[in-house]
Amino acid sequence: MANVVLRLGYRTIKQILKKFNQIPCGVMMFLSKDRPNFVFEYEYIRVSSLELMANEIYDKNIGGSVAELGVYRGDFAKIINVAFPDRKLYLFDTFEGFDKRDINVELKNNYSTGKQDFSKTNVELVLNKMKNRQNCIVRKGFFPETAEGIGDTFSFVSIDCDLYEPMKKGLYFFYERLNNGGYIMLHDYNNKGYNGVKAALREFSKEKKVPYFPVCDVCGSAVIMKL
Ligand SMILES: C[S@@+](CC[C@H](N)C(=O)[O-])C[C@H]1O[C@@H](n2cnc3c(N)ncnc32)[C@H](O)[C@@H]1O
Known part of the structure; x- marks a missing residue:
């Protein structure tokens, strides 16, 4: 590791990290000691945050299923499925990409282009990745x-749609049903490509008087906890 740093120089390494948003493998190996859900990818902070929330939920005996909206x-x-091996996991997605009704709202408000293609998936492909497949409930x-x-x-919900x-509808639906001590992790809060996410959370937070905390993962998630 030290050799690599000496040979490349800190400035080059910083440039590489900036380009790929990645942490070098040596650092990752160190960070991953005894970590069951560790990933060698740019998702390190997102996954680590999920693991720490799961620890809190189990330590405090917070009950409830888990879910992802936007699979x-x-x-x-698949990481939520491993982090919560004894919980039902609801999987919400069209599995065909964005819906026209939602895209129209994006365009009208200049939130995003709504053009990203998420159609190359299917339920079986997703279920085949699940270690605890018997826990999964698909809502297509x-x-x-x-x-x-x-x-x-x-007890835990990832909203990533x-x-x-x-x-916004996901925030209202899941917050109502979130047990005290549970978390909602909202992806893309600080993603400049999807400005509607920030608008939705800020409005929800103001209307319901619910605070949130931004996370420094790649697409800038934010986390809500229910007291
Ligand atoms: C960024 S992708 C999810 C990525 C996934 N969470 C991951 O980390 O690999 C967003 C997903 O949200 C889904 N989605 C967006 N709006 C939706 C809606 N109204 N109902 C169901 N699914 C929706 C899309 O179909 C797409 O698959």
Whole structure:
């Protein structure tokens, strides 16, 4: 590690890190000692934050299922599934990409272009990644329609659906059903490509008087806790 630093110089390393948003493997190896969900990827801070929230939830015996709204190919959902091996995991997604109704709101408010293609996925591909597949409940289709009839409460929810409408509706739906001591982790709060996320959380926070905390992961998540 020291050799690499000496040979390349700190400035070059800083430039590489800036370009790829990554931590060097040596540092990652050190950080990953005894870490079951460790990933060698730029998602390190996001995953580590999830692990610490899971620890809190188990230490304090906070009950409830877990969920992700915005699953795409299941790469974060599979980590939630491992971090909460004894909890039901609800998976909400169209599995066909953004819906026109949500895109129209984006365009009208200049939040984003709504052009990113998330259609290259399917339910089986996602379920095949799950270590505890028996825990998964798939809600395929347009959220919030797919949330109808859910009577469960939650301890951890990841909302990662990029657009203002489902983000805001997701915040209201899950916060109502979040147990005290539970967390909602909202992806892209500080992502300049998806300005509707910040608008949705700020409005929700003001309306419900709920504070949140920004996280320094790659797309700038924010976390809400219910007291
Ligand atoms: C950025 S991707 C999710 C990435 C995933 N969480 C991960 O970390 O790998 C956003 C997903 O939100 C889904 N989505 C957006 N709006 C939705 C809605 N109204 N109902 C259901 N799914 C929606 C899209 O289909 C897309 O798969």
